[in-house]
Amino acid sequence: MAPVLPSTVVAPAPTAGQRRSRTGYVLLFPGMTWLAVFFAIPFVTLFLTSLQTPVPGKSGRYRFGLEFGNYATALAEYWPAFLRSFIYAGIATALALLISYPLAYFIAFRSGRWRGLMLVLVIAPSFASFLLRTYAWKTILADESPITTFLNSLHVLPDGRILNTSIAVIAGLTYNFLPFMVLPLYAALEKIDPRLIEAANDLYASPATSFRKVTWPLSMPGVVAGTLLTFIPAAGDYINAELLGSTKDRMVGNAIQTNFIEFRDYPTASALSFVLMAAILVLVFTYIRRAGTEELF
Amino acid sequence: MAEQSRTNQVEDLHLVNLTKRFGDMAAVDDLTITIPAGSFFALLGASGCGKTTTLRMVAGLEDPTSGSIRIGDKDVTRLRAFQRPVNTVFQSYALFPHLDIFENVAFGLRRRGVKDVKATVEQMLDLVELGSLARRKPTQLSGGQQQRVAVARALINKPDVLLLDEPLGALDLKLRRQMQIELKRIQTEVGTTFVHVTHDQEEAMTMADTIAVMNAGRIEQMGHPAEIYELPKTAFVANFLGQSNLIEGRVAGASDDLIDVTAYGVAFRVPKSRSSATGTAIIVGVRPEKMTVLDALDATKVPDGHNAIFGRVTDVSYTGVSTQYLVRAAWGQELIVFEQNMIVGDRCEVGDDVIVHWAPSHTFGLDGDENINAGVDAAVLALDATAGQ
Numbered sequence: 001m002a003p004v005l006p007s008t009v010v011a012p013a014p015t016a017g018q019r020r021s022r023t024g025y026v027l028l029f030p031g032m033t034w035l036a037v038f039f040a041i042p043f044v045t046l047f048l049t050s051l052q053t054p055v056p057g058k059s060g061r062y063r064f065g066l067e068f069g070n071y072a073t074a075l076a077e078y079w080p081a082f083l084r085s086f087i088y089a090g091i092a093t094a095l096a097l098l099i100s101y102p103l104a105y106f107i108a109f110r111s112g113r114w115r116g117l118m119l120v121l122v123i124a125p126s127f128a129s130f131l132l133r134t135y136a137w138k139t140i141l142a143d144e145s146p147i148t149t150f151l152n153s154l155h156v157l158p159d160g161r162i163l164n165t166s167i168a169v170i171a172g173l174t175y176n177f178l179p180f181m182v183l184p185l186y187a188a189l190e191k192i193d194p195r196l197i198e199a200a201n202d203l204y205a206s207p208a209t210s211f212r213k214v215t216w217p218l219s220m221p222g223v224v225a226g227t228l229l230t231f232i233p234a235a236g237d238y239i240n241a242e243l244l245g246s247t248k249d250r251m252v253g254n255a256i257q258t259n260f261i262e263f264r265d266y267p268t269a270s271a272l273s274f275v276l277m278a279a280i281l282v283l284v285f286t287y288i289r290r291a292g293t294e295e296l297f
Numbered sequence: 298m299a300e301q302s303r304t305n306q307v308e309d310l311h312l313v314n315l316t317k318r319f320g321d322m323a324a325v326d327d328l329t330i331t332i333p334a335g336s337f338f339a340l341l342g343a344s345g346c347g348k349t350t351t352l353r354m355v356a357g358l359e360d361p362t363s364g365s366i367r368i369g370d371k372d373v374t375r376l377r378a379f380q381r382p383v384n385t386v387f388q389s390y391a392l393f394p395h396l397d398i399f400e401n402v403a404f405g406l407r408r409r410g411v412k413d414v415k416a417t418v419e420q421m422l423d424l425v426e427l428g429s430l431a432r433r434k435p436t437q438l439s440g441g442q443q444q445r446v447a448v449a450r451a452l453i454n455k456p457d458v459l460l461l462d463e464p465l466g467a468l469d470l471k472l473r474r475q476m477q478i479e480l481k482r483i484q485t486e487v488g489t490t491f492v493h494v495t496h497d498q499e500e501a502m503t504m505a506d507t508i509a510v511m512n513a514g515r516i517e518q519m520g521h522p523a524e525i526y527e528l529p530k531t532a533f534v535a536n537f538l539g540q541s542n543l544i545e546g547r548v549a550g551a552s553d554d555l556i557d558v559t560a561y562g563v564a565f566r567v568p569k570s571r572s573s574a575t576g577t578a579i580i581v582g583v584r585p586e587k588m589t590v591l592d593a594l595d596a597t598k599v600p601d602g603h604n605a606i607f608g609r610v611t612d613v614s615y616t617g618v619s620t621q622y623l624v625r626a627a628w629g630q631e632l633i634v635f636e637q638n639m640i641v642g643d644r645c646e647v648g649d650d651v652i653v654h655w656a657p658s659h660t661f662g663l664d665g666d667e668n669i670n671a672g673v674d675a676a677v678l679a680l681d682a683t684a685g686q
Contacts, residue, residue, distance in 0.1 A: 198358050199391035201378040203450070204408040209379075213404075217395045 050270035060264040067267065074271040078255045082279070085251040088166065088241075089234035092173035096181040096230050097223065099174070104185035104222070105215075109194065122182045134172055134243050141168050141244065164246040172240035180229035188222025189215075224291050232280055252276055307334040308369030310355070310458050310490060315364035317350050324350040326514035328364070332458075332507075337484050337491045339505035341498060343537070343672075347514040348494045352460050355492065357381045368457050379408075384451035385460040389467070390443045392435035398422070398446055399431040405454040421453040424483065441472045448480070452487060461493040465500060477503050498538045502526065510534050512672070526584075530573045532663055535582050536672035542588075542632045543669040544581045548574070555657060561628040565604045567662040578665020586635040587659035590622055593650035605654040608632065610645050620644055624653055 053065035075082075107118045125133060140147060141162040151157050162168050192215060200210035238253030252272060259269035310332040317325040325347040332338045340348040353359035355366055357378035365374040373381050384405065392401050402421055403414045411417070422428045425445035435443055444464060451459055464480070465473045481504050484491050495501050501508050502522040509519040510533070518525050518534045526538055535541035546560025556572055558565040558581055565581045572579065583604070590610075591598055599605050611631065612623035615638075622634040622645065634653055636644075645651055670678055 193389070193391065195387055195389060195391040196393060198378070199385070199387055199393070200404070202356055202358070202383075202385045203405040203454070204379045205404075206377075206379050209408060213408075214393060214395075 046270050046273060049266050050274050052267045054267075062266055070267045070271045071275065074268045075275065078252060078272060081250055081252045081255045082275070084166075084249065085235045085253065085276075086279075086283075088170050088173060088249075088251060089231050089237075092170050092177065092234050093181075093227050093231040095170070095174045096178050097227060100178060100181040100185050100226065101223075104182050104189055107182075107186050108189035108192075119183075119186070122179050122186075126179055130176060131239060133176065134239050137168070137172050137175065138163065138243055141171065163244065164249075166245065166249050168244035169241050169249045169251075172244045173234045173237060176237075176240065177230040177234050180233070181226040184225035184229060185219065185222040188219045188225070192218045220291060224288065228284060228287075232284070235280060236276060307488060307490060308371075308457060309334050310492070311365075311367040312351070312355070313365045313367065315351065315354060315366065316362045317347070317354060317359065318362045323514050325354070325361075328514070328516065330509060330516060330519065332490060332492060334490055335488050336507055337481070337493065337505045339493045339495060339501035339508045340511055341495055341501040341508050341538070342511035343496055346511045348496075348511050349462060351511075352385070352462055352492065352494045355458065356383055356385045356460055358385075382457040383460060384454050384456040384458075385462060386444075386447045386451050386464045388463045390435075390447040392443055392446055392450070394435055397432050397434055398427065398438070401435065401446055402450045402453055404450060409454075417453060421449045424452075424486070425449045425479075440468050441476060444468065444476060445479070448483065452483070452489070455487075456489060458490045458492060461491060463495055464493070465495075465497075473500070480504060502538075508538075510538060512537075528571055528661055529582070530663070531671070532580065532667035532669055533672035535661075535663065536670070540585055540633055541582050542585065543663065544630065545665065545669060546579055546581055547665075548577045548579050556662060558662070561626070561630075563606060565660065566602070566657040567660045568657060571658075571660065572662025574662045574664045576665055580663040580665060580667055580669060582661045582663055583655050583659055585621075585633045586619070586637075588632075588634045588636075588653050588655045590624065590634055590636055590645055591652050591654065592645065593652050596652050599652060599654045600656075603654040603656055604660060605652055606632065607650070607652050610647050610649045610651055613644065613647055615644075622651075624651060 048064070049062070050070055051064075051066050051068065052062035052070075053067045055061040055063050103122075107115055107122075111118050139145065142148065143161050143163060148157070148162050151162070152160060157167075159165055162171070196214055196218070197210050200214045201207070205213060235251075236253050238251060238257050241249050241251045241254050242257075256269045256272045256276075259265045259272065312328050312330050312332075315325055315328040316323060328347075328351060340351060342348045350359060354361050357373070357376060357380070361374065365372055367373065368382065373383075393404065396404070399418055399422070403418045406414045406417060419428060419431070422431055425448055427442060427445055427449070430438065430442065435446065438446065444467075447464070461480075465476050468476060477500060480491075493501070493505060505522060507519065508522050508525060510517045510525065512533050518530045525534060529535035529538065529541065532543060535543060544560045544565070546558040546565065548556055549559045549564070550557040551569070554569050555566045556569055556574075556579070558567055558579055560581060567579070567581060574580070581604075593607060596605075596607075606624075606626050608624040608626045610622055611625050612621075614621045617638070619635045619637050622636065624632045624634060626632060632653060
């Protein structure tokens with residue numbers, strides 16, 4: 001037994017457990033501060049702005065209010081842009097998945113010593129600015145460009161052109177967000193033990209069945225992460241629609257941008273932002289539920 | 298246990314001139330063996346000897362460069378892995394992490410379009426004593442349990458041949474012993490041909506009824522475990538399967554059934570029937586547990602006709618059931634002797650002068666061209682080299 005201690009009070013040294021939990025808080029501090037300053041506060045401000053009412057007689061000036069009607073007017077006017085955003089982003093995500101899956105599969109299983117180089121090539125376009133790349137597509141898809149001329153000679157373009165149509169916007173979205181699809185897919189596929197595919201073959205699964213029953217389900221985390229990382233920014237994007245589309249292809253991002261910058265209608269822009277955020281959250285949750293991949297993460 | 302009623306007869310597995318080359322290197326070199334139906338066959342060898350490549354070719358996961366594989370009369374050489382009536386228990390088990398135990402075991406049946414798998418799967422899980430864990434995921438199971446799932450997943454398909462690739466390698470010693478008995482029991486129960494690849498000679502000897510010792514893509518020797526242990530035909534087998542003392546000598550003469558050998562000035566006798574030497578150069582071999590250590594002063598107690606060597610004890614290790622001696626012979630070679638601890642009292646000590654003797658009937662002869670260190674662990678050789686300096 002421990003000897004009886006003298007009755008003077010000595011501050012006890014922190015136990016290992018206490019020290020560990022203190023370290024935890026210290027490590028959390030930078031992240032939490034960042035979140036508070038750049039997410040929580042702007043979030044509240046944005047919400048308050050979306051409820052403001054105009055100061056009569058002074059355009060572009062607003063004061064505190066609880067004008068929930070802002071939401072109704074914003075939606076009534078811009079619901080087609082919302083719809084377009086989700087349709088364009090949805091198609092772009094599906095196309096990106098179709099292009100990226102075989103590519104990521106190849107890099108993960110077949111590229112051998114070229115793996116590093118191929119991954120760099122996937123990311124390489126991101127070294128140029130997003131805006132610049134989209135401008136480049138403006139040239140690539142222009143009316144007299146080789147691509148357009150070639151496709152027109154095959155008579156496959158409904159309007160006889162690509163630029164300023166929804167096709168250009170979707171193509172731009174697909175291209176710009178492709179790396180966000182490839183990388184998570186690659187990470188998920190690369191983790192799959194090739195011996196599992198051998199085991200499936202050994203257990204009477206043909207290559208196609210092995211893919212359907214083993215490779216695809218095991219790559220689900222990558223599919224979910226990739227589609228979310230593509231769909232979310234694509235749905236909120238406005239640059240592709242702005243540069244590659246016509247006024248008929250405007251997405252909700254364009255609506256927010258015009259309201260904020262041109263009309264200086266901050267409440268409407270904030271209300272649109274909020275609805276966009278809510279809609280994406282609902283979609284994402286439903287999607288993750290459906291994909292049933294919680295236990296794979 | 299319920300009857301594993303089989304519609305098709307178990308058939309022999311034939312490997313004919315099977316060869317696999319990777320670049321210039323022949324991983325498997327012109328292998329021809331017949332593995333009898335229903336046997337427990339072990340392919341034993343060090344890593345890189347071609348045993349796993351052989352197994353993968355039988356499974357269809359690797360294409361042979363030449364040669365053929367037949368099961369009974371059926372040539373399966375060109376069949377893809379999923380078309381072969383062969384299943385594998387993988388070294389790492391390769392259980393599907395996204396499926397539960399039940400679905401892992403049912404995988405093969407479902408792929409072949411079996412509609413009602415429930416009863417069969419439950420019966421198989423009972424055979425490996427995992428019935429209660431059917432709805433767990435593989436990661437929730439211990440190594441030993443995962444191993445049994447892997448066996449069940451393969452066996453449920455009633456393959457003509459079950460391939461086991463170092464199936465116990467990842468288990469700790471105690472569990473490995475238990476699983477050896479378990480696998481043997483399962484094999485007896487289902488009667489399928491088991492082809493077991495291992496580098497663990499003890500495991501091969503405990504479980505298999507036939508062992509093929511493989512080295513550099515070829516079979517060195519094949520037979521019943523006791524047969525190859527008692528009478529190794531090559532230095533590799535003598536050293537790899539258990540331990541041996543090998544002494545290089547020359548044939549000095551012969552009587553009716555004994556060969557007289559002189560090595561380092563000492564006379565030995567080897568039964569003709571136990572020698573595979575062809576020329577005058579011969580290697581005299583004896584297993585360590587066949588030898589007896591006596592104090593040098595008791596040399597007269599050595600029975601007539603026994604082979605005997607004088608030496609000095611350099612190391613004594615007590616292992617419980619036996620005592621292991623290292624005895625340095627006059628010419629510097631260290632001999633290893635295992636003596637059962639039958640007597641209570643004095644054992645020889647380090648530095649004692651002793652005489653080591655054994656019966657000629659326990660002696661075997663190998664061809665003098667053989668390398669007496671073949672099959673000895675490279676690490677052990679390195680250690681010996683430093684100790685000798």
